[in-house]
Amino acid sequence: KAGVTQTPRYLIKTRGQQVTLSCSPISGHRSVSWYQQTPGQGLQFLFEYFSETQRNKGNFPGRFSGRQFSNSRSEMNVSTLELGDSALYLCASSSPSGGGETQYFGPGTRLLVL
Amino acid sequence: KNEVEQSPQNLTAQEGEFITINCSYSVGISALHWLQQHPGGGIVSLFMLSSGKKKHGRLIATINIQEKHSSLHITASHPRDSAVYICAVKKGAQKLVFGQGTRLTINP
Numbered sequence: 001k002a003g004v005t006q007t008p009r010y011l012i013k014t015r016g017q018q019v020t021l022s023c024s025p026i027s028g029h030r031s032v033s034w035y036q037q038t039p040g041q042g043l044q045f046l047f048e049y050f051s052e053t054q055r056n057k058g059n060f061p062g063r064f065s066g067r068q069f070s071n072s073r074s075e076m077n078v079s080t081l082e083l084g085d086s087a088l089y090l091c092a093s094s095s096p097s098g099g100g101e102t103q104y105f106g107p108g109t110r111l112l113v114l
Numbered sequence: 115k116n117e118v119e120q121s122p123q124n125l126t127a128q129e130g131e132f133i134t135i136n137c138s139y140s141v142g143i144s145a146l147h148w149l150q151q152h153p154g155g156g157i158v159s160l161f162m163l164s165s166g167k168k169k170h171g172r173l174i175a176t177i178n179i180q181e182k183h184s185s186l187h188i189t190a191s192h193p194r195d196s197a198v199y200i201c202a203v204k205k206g207a208q209k210l211v212f213g214q215g216t217r218l219t220i221n222p
Contacts, residue, residue, distance in 0.1 A: 042200075043215075088155050090155075090157060102147075103159055105156070105157040
């Protein structure tokens with residue numbers, strides 16, 4: 001089975017712009033979670049989607065949003081980018097119910113905001 | 115105080131040494147995960163534990179639910195084990211909460 005894929009792998013944006021990141025889970029996995037990793041804050045949970053519904057949300061401002069499609073692929077969007085949004089964004093998929101099972105991480109999208 | 119605390123933050127050892135990384139948490143959990151992150155960012159899930167002990171090759175993970183503590187052991191350490199090891203806990207169906215990570219360096 002192919003692993004979790006994320007696109008793009010690297011991205012440079014300027015303050016005020018918006019960005020959309022994509023995650024394709026392992027085939028058959030219905031749960032997708034998104035995480036932000038920065039040197040200062042470490043790994044932080046953004047949100048989790050299961051069967052197109054947001055099941056959990058972390059403590060991030062409303063500029064961070066996401067969605068999941070019927071094929072389980074997920075996107076996250078960050079609007080009005082700030083310098084502090086520079087980070088590695090990771091998604092992970094799990095199966096089948098998503099509750100507590102092993103998470104399989106993608107390679108991440110490294111976002112730099114200038 | 116963070117909900118998940120790891121120690122040590124940094125660990126340097128010689129090849130062949132027995133390594134222990136500790137994780138303490140302050141909340142009731144449904145599962146605890148140990149993750150490995152190599153330079154470049156890729157994260158691999160090593161173990162998911164809800165009780166007892168698990169072993170995979172040279173890696174052993176234990177958890178004591180009463181004491182809210184878990185340990186990750188590496189036997190016969192090798193330079194390729196150099197990575198950041200991250201402990202994360204899950205409360206019921208809620209989000210994963212991560213420790214700050216332990217940076218392990220194994221010198222040849």
